[in-house]
Amino acid sequence: MSGNEFRFFLSCDINLPVKFRVDRLEGTLPSIKSPNSVNDRSGINSTTEERRPELYVECALYIDGAPFGLPMRTRLESMGPMYCWNEPITLSTKYRDLTAHSQLALTVWDVSCGKDERLVGGTTILLFNSKMQLKTGKQKLRLWPGKEADGSLPTSTPGKVPKNERGELERLEKLINKYEREQIQRVDWLDRLTFKALEKIKEQENFRNGNSYLYLVVDFGRLEHRVVFQDSGANFLLPAPITSTNELVIVWDPEVGKINPSEHKQLKLARSLTRGIIDRDLKPSNAERKSIQRILKYPPTRTLSGDEKQLLWKFRFSLMSEKRALTKFLRSVEWSDVQEAKQALELMGRWEMIDVCDALELLSPVFESEEVRAYAVCILERADDDELQCYLLQLVQALRFERSDKSRLSQFLVQRSSHNIELASFLRWYVSVEFHDPVHAKRFYSTHEILEESMMKLTPGVDGEDGYKLWQSLVRQTELTAQLCSIMRDVGNVRGNTQKKIEKLRQLLSGLLSELTYFEEPIRSPLAPNILITGIVPSESSIFKSALHPLRLTFRTASGGTCKMIFKKGDDIRQDQLVVQMVSLMDRLLKLENLDLHLTPYNVLATGQDEGLLEFIPSRSLAQILSEHRSIISYLQKFHPDEHGPFGITATCLETFIKSCAGYSVITYILGIGDSQYYTRFKSYCCEAYNILRKSSNLILNLFHLMAGSNIPDIASDPEKGILKLQEKFRLDLDDEACVHFFQDLINESVSALFPQMVETIHRWAQYWR
Incomplete structure (x- = not known):
């Protein structure tokens, strides 16, 4: 694309819900006194205790000054400063429904005071800028203390930072936005040094301002092209008046990127002519064979052109013995054509059996046909439990792309997991972590329910455990992590150095929470479900010296030994979980080729959006x-x-x-x-x-x-x-x-x-x- 071209989407054409991300709160909150503090005779608070705020952000959409749709809330966040939600928000309103004066109203609330919520402040931001383009990237908004976000027009809580508060930091943040939009060339080693310098500048600015202001940072992300506002009733955008006869005018064509009707009709006619008996005997020429082989080597992320799709459809019968050609052939099918889809499914059933790795491609969002996805599950049934566990994290994510809550994929995962406690434990955690997803929560919860029903029906096995006991051993994993979260809150409120926090941890384990020292019933380790843990050893448990104060816990095992785990709260470790899973998978692939590089990654398990367990080595x-x-x-x-x-x-x-x-x-x-x-x-x-x-x-x-x-x-x-x-x-x-x-x-x-x-x-x- 040349520098003079401007490609864009029209807002009225985007049939997607409005999405953004509530990132973090910058600045220092005023201290909050505990309601249990006692005043002496002089009226001075003699037992002043500061309470850690628990904040959430309420997000509401206003269109032309009136509330529109239901407001959304983030989760509670108490691990500050800085208070970082980093939480995606999806509104029920779609981009096509927005007007030029649509604005987002954001209010921060503190619930640490008990039943009475404390208003921290509010701010508003218009979704379209002065050029009628949808705002993108990160936006730093001024928070108005003690004021609820005002969605009327004009607003009394504008998020735009006043001029007297702007400085070098604002200029740098604009450059960061350009960097994230790839408008600035990236140089890895230089970027790392630059961002370290930016952090120092930010600290200096905050010190200079005395942290007297509060700012809320939200991220609107970005689409492939800019989004220009247009009312759904308009047919075109009026060009700006021409001031000179020699001025070059760029006309915005709303049909750019759309299918050419005449070309589409010609393609349909060609395919209809080749749909007959003659196709069965067609053989590709040398040139066509080379083109087909080139297409078959494409990675699964490559999009096929119209000519490439036509070539695969034309020689579909001669390709049936080529198993790696099936996924490419299915990509060439016009699924909106009932007859063509019917013939494609018939050929799929007669095609050479594909490998498991190719079946994973058929579960991607590209393939919507339930029959195709069910075929992929049939291929997956050939994988043993060890191989299935290598892909389980991604297979759970693939549930998002299914068309029903009780899909063939969901039933397959439950069926295999109900006979393997290790698979069952990981499947339960993987779907539980996704409950917070407002769009697909029901789907993940449905899989969780099916798994519970299936396991509860199991009869006692060789070890004498019936389905009820097995399921309860998994439920107690969640109860354990909930107690660990409570411990982290109590330890985090302790003033002083790390040693004092360690003493508090051991005091809790030996006193109020002594039931954690010896469990009533053994619990299956979330990291290694084949290991039964029976309690925590207080004297061998500690806390790491870091901002989040992760717990280092030593557990007794039923076999008489011990195992050590780290529990973290306030950090999203799903990224680490994915990295370690891929390292384990690559280690398996190398060993299958008789190359053992002694890769031994540690175990990682996310037990929530911002919490998880790690194996301590x-x-x-x-x-x-x-x-x-x-x-x-x-x-x-x-x-x-x-x-x-x-x-x-x-x-x-x-x-x-x-x-x-x-x-x-x-x-x-x-x-x-x-x-x-x-x-x-x-x-x-x-x-x-x-x-x-x-x-x-x-x-x-x-x-x-x-x-x-x-x-x-x-x-x-x-x-x-x-x-x-x-x-x-x-x-x-x-x-x-x-x-x-x-x-x-x-x-x-x-x-x-x-x-x-x-x-x-x-x-x-x-x-x-x-």
Whole structure:
């Protein structure tokens, strides 16, 4: 697209609900005194206690000064400052229903005072700017203390920051918005340094202003093109008056991007002519065969052109023995044509059986046909429980794209899980985390109910546990995490250093919450459901020294041992859960090709939108090792010595280390191996692993495609862009030999590179490994 072109959507054509994200509250709230405080005779509060506010944001839409639709509320947030909801809001109103004077009214309330809600402040923002374009990106709104958001016209609570409060920070925030809209070129290493400098500037500005102002940050996201307001009754936009006869006028064409009726009719006629008996004997020419083979190599994210769809439909009968052609053929079907859809489904039943990874593609939002999705489930039934668990997170997300609450996919997941307690536990957690989704909550809750009904009907197994006991063991997992949330609130209210908070934790476990020390009935570990935990060991439980104060808990097990977990509240760990799941999947794919790189990711489980459990693995950080031993080689020589081994290290230890490092070549800089036989072996492992994972690129891309509808922030912001970036990493345009040269060059560049963030980056990566 040239710089002079302006592509846009008309608001009246967008049949989607209005969406935005309530991000965070900036500034310092005034302290709140506890109602239980006692005044002495002088009238001075002698037992002043500050209470932690519990805030939520009420979001209401006003059209032409009048309320429209039902207001929506965010969840309660008490982990401040800064109070960060980062919560998507979907209104019942659609973009096509908006007027030019539609505005959003946002009011912040505090419920920590008990029954009486305290009004923190309110603000409003018009959804269209002065150019009648829909506002996009992050908007920083001035909050008016003690005032409820005023949706009338003109409003008394405008969100636009007054001029006397604007400064360097506002200019920088505008640049950040441009950066997020990709109007500024991205340079990773420079961007990281820049954002660190921005944080320092923000701290200085807040200190200069004394945090006297409160701001609410909301993110309107962005669509593929700008959205221009047009009333649904209008047929065109009036151009601005021409001031000069030599002025170039760009005419906005609302039909840009729409289907050409004449071309569509010609295509239908061509397909109707080839729908007869003659198609059965058609064979592609050499040129057509090459084109078909090129299409079949397309990644699952590639959209087929009209000519490509026509080519696949024309030779559909000759392609039936090619199993990898089925998904491409189904993409070429005109599903609105009843006869064509009927014939496609008939051919699908006779097609060569496809692989499980291709079945995952058929569960993506691209395919709406219930018959096609049911066929995909039939293919999934061939997978064993271990393989199914690798895809379970994405299969739960695929429930969003089903057409009914009790779909074939939902019934399949329940049926397999009801006979495998590990699958049942993870399925229950995966659907429970999605209950907050206002659009699909009913669908996930329905699956939860079906799972409960199915498990309750189970008869006692070999271990004597019936369905009721099994289900109750899973329900108690939720009760346990609820108690841990309560503990974190109590510990968080303790003033003082981390040691005092640890003492409070152990005091609670030994006193008021002593039932957590020894459970009445064993509970299945949420991270490893095959392990029964029987209680918490107070003396071995602690708190990490960080802003969120995660709990480090030691649990007794029924076998007489212990296991350690971390419980975090106030942080969305679904991103970590996805990363660890993909590492586990790639480890499985490599082992299937007899390449074991000793990848041992820890277990992660999100138990809520902002909470979760992580497996605790006793270890020392990379920074500590480097500070005490100066190099990793010295560290390995001390703990794995061998006088006759390479570098004075046991050969087994060094081999394991080299393999585990093959996933990120930058570590070779710190290891300092250089061009020796071990560095060559290291590069060999890298290239071999890369080509093995390239073979499974369709599987990995399909799994990420199924996550497109999730609310994970890094994915939800722009799922298509994220999937395309992932696709680029596989370099599907190169053959295996060319990829070896490509990846070797990549390793050499990484080894010779010197950047300040080296240690920090590796330390972050190392957290995913033992």
